[in-house]
Amino acid sequence: MHLRAPTALVIMICAMLLAPVPLSAHHGWSSYDASKAVKVEVPLAAVRYQNPHGEIEIEHEGKTWVIVLAPVSRMQARGLPQDDLKVGETVIVEAYPRRDGEPEMRAERITVKGKTVELR
């Protein structure tokens, strides 16, 4: 049995197309609903300044929300060092909640001590 080059290519392309498609997105921006943007001024309940992306927790509408920030290197480059994010510190967060209802948001920007940092 000899397969010609086009046949082999067709097999390869089919292999790529058959790769499973995710049911729901999580970290991509598309899984957060930008039409329901939330802007709140709250104290930080928890801070995780870490890779692959930093996270903070806030209390909002009776729930504890995880707010996804950005990779450590990006936060540092844009002027949001670890020392600026302290538990208890009041910040202004602009973020988009997840479409699937999980109490998680992705932050567009955060204002700490009067300084606004873009996170996208």
Place this chain on the structure above:
Amino acid sequence: MEEIAAALEASSLGAAMRDSTILYPIVNILHLIGLVMVLGGIGLLDLRMLGLARQLPLAGVYGLLTGTAVAGVCVQMGSGFLLFASDATALIANDAFLLKMLLFAAALLNAALFRLLWRKRIATWDAAPPFAGRMQSALSLFMWGTIGALGRLIAYV
């Protein structure tokens, strides 16, 4: 399983992967280079086994591409372990990750079986290619491509 993942995540290795500014991006890039080596090695070999580029002598191509793929798999296992350590408890609950690991095991088994069954028939492959061997090559191409895609999708499921 959960205990092992939690212990790994809490280890100094997991902490270093999360806390260092440059470690995670560096390992992430290594994992991308390793993916290119795997697909450029075994993917091209699979295509050659399926009959593509027959003007290239299989005797030389087989060794070169197998070596590239094996080196790539080593890079992937090392860098992948480090990435796993940073976020282990979330990853063992991630469907894309679990399916990827399952396919990875199956793809390694398929590759080992291929070598075991057909290595001695490389010289006569082009003249009389075994059907089962070619099916294994097609399966290999599908599995490694899907493994790469699933890796990318871990952050999106």
